Amino acid sequence: MTSASVPPAVVGVIGGGRMGAGIAQSFAAAGSTVVVVEHDDATAAVALDRIANGLRRAAERGGLGEPAARDAPGPVTAVSSTAQLPHDADLVVEAVPEDAALKARLLAAAEQAVGDRCVLATNTSSLPVTELAAALTRPGRFLGMHFFNPVPVSALVELVLGPETTRETLDAAVGWTHTLGKQEVVVQDSPGFASSRLGLALGLEAIRMVEEGVADPEAIDTAMRLGYRHPMGPLRLTDLVGLDVRLAIAEHLHATLGERFAPPPLLREKVARGELGRKTGQGFHRWQ
Template sequence: MTNAPKTVGVIGGGRMGAGIAQSFATAGSVVTVVESGAEAAAAALDRIGAGLRKAEDRGRLDEPAEQVTRRVTVVPAVDALSADTELVVEAVPEDAALKARVLKAAEAAVGGTTVLATNTSSLSVADLAAVLDRPERFLGMHFFNPVPASALVEIVVAPGTAAHTVEAALGWTEALGKQDVVVKDSPGFASSRLGLALGLEAIRMVEEGVAAPEAIDDAMRLGYKHPMGPLRLTDLVGLDVRLAIAEYLHATLGERFAPPRLLREKVARGELGHKTGQGFYTW
């Protein structure tokens, strides 16, 4: 089995970034999380610590959670990343300009052999690569929420990605105890494109009064063995996140990804799902 990278940088300490950091730290990597502001930095470290303690309680750690936590530090800026960092994973919000900006800053901070990865769930990896001086060392590593418990990493290969970069990413995915799927860079890749198509159609069915959210979800869960229905999943992902991805795929792939009116209305009302307590379900 391939070893995890010795040193990892994670840009962004939100739910996804914290989960990625936790997973690499658990695998033995020394992890530096970039999160600006003392409050946000403390929150990121708290998320990682809480996740590790939960894993320890469930018997999923080979060493004490406190010991794993010592391998994680939080710094306030990208330029604080070490030049010898083996892998940097960008996990900031789904904003192409923001991602491009932090990736370019990360490339300037680290060495020429560092692999850069974006955790985007739908944006063009090739477009992000265009701002880099070394696009051959860049690819997508799309993790899934919650990262520590999810078995999948979607490896997204852009036209300029070198074979050795893909090989390194596949090895690191294996070291995390996860499985990979390799896909060509395309809007929404495989997972987001198919998952969103199902989710948007489920929302249209609610909008048209075909069935209640619970019935639609039960149909997919019981009839097709999905672990959860598309509407409950939308609540967990966040309706605002789903809307942003839908708008991007609508612009790039056409009308079949047009966001339903009901989705726009719920987002406008602040009904974003689990994180706000109300979406298609009350949490």
């Protein structure tokens, strides 16, 4: 691990989707050399294009658009296997879909590729960090780094501690979070952590209100924006996160925390119809 007062020199990001690309963009903007792992050349090319476009748009807004941005971003490359992660990486962040077996397998493979002092992190929004840590031989250097969408402009990183996460690992993660111009909150491993658990509870209740005909989605979102000063309403946020992602989190919390997180039928129906939110153009709102 490098000094937490500067960005990690070399960062690996496993997964180049919207979240992974945002994480890669943020570290590149801070000056880190970034290596993205994708499963084939085509998806790697899409990820690199997404990151390059994000950096370009941020530069057009002025600087790189992030408080810790340097004059020039660090280089970003892609590889097709976790075995190709740089041995000298300071940090590797896993950012693949919410599949515990997939995450555990990729984290275990990443651990074999990097040096003993590299911090490993998962970007899971709800899966137990403790269970993922069980796949590692050195769980003390592992924690959750839960970034928020869109990563480059979101101000928060939720740091989730497993039972064996060391103080050195936490201190490094806190410092690196600050070099991105973001603020951390530190939470213990628990279903849904703090942010997903509270955010989902509000989102599910808003969906139930639509089901019951209490109000339409625009009215519910406006009430929370203007009445409670939320930056966006719970249904627009659900569209941004993805209804399929929200459903997966709800199913996990329903199984672990009980009936108050049971997914509403309307959520299941929309996911079954392919109305997943912004990424498909239709969720609780219509998107351009």
